[in-house]
Amino acid sequence: MSPQTVALADLVMARCDELGHCSEEPGQITRRFLSKPMHDVHDRLAAWMRSAGLSTRIDNAGNLIGRLEGQSITAGESPRTLLLGSHLDSVPGGGRYDGVLGVLLGLALIEALEGVNLPFHLDIIGFSEEEGVRFSKPYLGSSAVAGRFETEWLERVDAEGTTLREAIVEFGLAPDCLGDAAYSTEEVIGFIEPHLEQGPLLESCGSPVGLVTAIAGQSRLRLAFTGQMGHAGTTPMQGRHDALVSSAEFIRAVRELGTRVEGLRATVGRLKVMPNAPNVIPGRVELSLDVRHAEDEVREQTVTELLTLGERIASADGVEFEVLEHTPEAAVAMDSQLSDLLGKAVAETGYAVTELPSGAGHDAVMMAKCFPIAMLFLRHPGGISHHPDERVERDDVAVALDVLSHFVKRLARCAE
Ligand code: HGY
Ligand code: MN
Ligand code: MN
Secondary structure, three states, rough: OOOHHHHHHHHHHHHHHHHHHOOOOOOOOOOOOOHHHHHHHHHHHHHHHHHHOOOEEEEEOOOOEEOOOOOOOOOOOOOOEEEEEEOOOOOOEEEEOOHHHHHHHHHHHHHOOOOOOOOEEEEEEEEEEEOOOOOOOOOOOOOOOOOOOOOHHOEEEEEOOOOOHHHHHHOOOOHHHHHOOOOOOOOOOEEEEEEOOOOOOHHHHHOOOEEEEEEOEEEEEEEEEEEEEEOOOOOOOOOOHHHHHHHHHHHHHHHHHHHHOOEEEEOOOOOEOOOOOOOOEEEEEEEEEEEEEEOHHHHHHHHHHHHHHHHHHHHHOOOEEEEEEEEEEEOOOOOOOHHHHHHHHHHHHOOOEEEEEEOOOOOOHHHHHOOOEEEEEOOOOOOOOOOOOOOOOOHHHHHHHHHHHHHHHHHHHHHH
């Protein structure tokens, strides 16, 4: 590992720390889609990008893009572009590296490639939204880049009653020009996403980096139990229709089923209790449900079983059960050519090529709908993510940087 790579890895670590201070809440990292601190992230990141020689722009979905112009593009041919990056938003109380690390690795890659002429443009993208926290819809940034943003999403409302359209306008962007964010499939060579593993596998096999084989399918649902509000002090216990009690039973059932099925992940992560007052029987509860499995069939069957369970619990309790929204995402395969090239780049650094699936969703899921994709994971000491204890080792960042650098040079040779 060269001293220059190590110095750049140190810079990536320091920049992750610095962006970690851009938060909606003091003392923890919360950075939702187009929230105020995202301006601060854009300002800092765009300044770093420009001093690395990139031209920068923010598209109307709030994605920040830095471009390294290809220097050896054949005259008369339309230039093609390699996209590389990840997301800049975070979950509430998240870590410093989920998403941000991939963007900053992309920027460090540009710095590592200094003086290398590429026969394609290299665009480093910081997606505005991946986590689905603010508008209960993930991949908003990458949807726009992939040309898959649906206009009706603009009417979605966040917890404060702001529509997505208003949020874009408040951020200083033009929701009616969102279509301009899309790249054409002809233009794009592919999308590479470097990301923290967010799990323990690479650590357990002693590998600093790994090649992602596939991203597990995911079903995201919004459900509701509706019962009857009432006075906590005067309504007899018999005959209550408490929507929170039904929800609690449902949540336990989700965990039980999730535990019984090998490889399944099933989570209720958000509850909206109405009216959410200590002295009122909860009349309505809206719940999120997140179900994942590497095999789509198992995931779909689990969702069906859980919905049947929800119905059964509701009818026993005399409440109503509704599915408000159901977004299934099938498991996503990697592009074999790009993955092969990435694997060769890993081998070139002297490390064995460790392959592993991703249990987490990534911008690559949305990008795969239009472009070839590949993902590089970095070892995650402790494997705890969506948590302030997220960690990555500087030396693993340096290895990832070398891998990406070898990858881009190999791709450049193929493209010539
Ligand atoms: O939820 C996920 O899998 C990702 O971290 N957004
Ligand atoms: Mn995440
Ligand atoms: Mn992520």
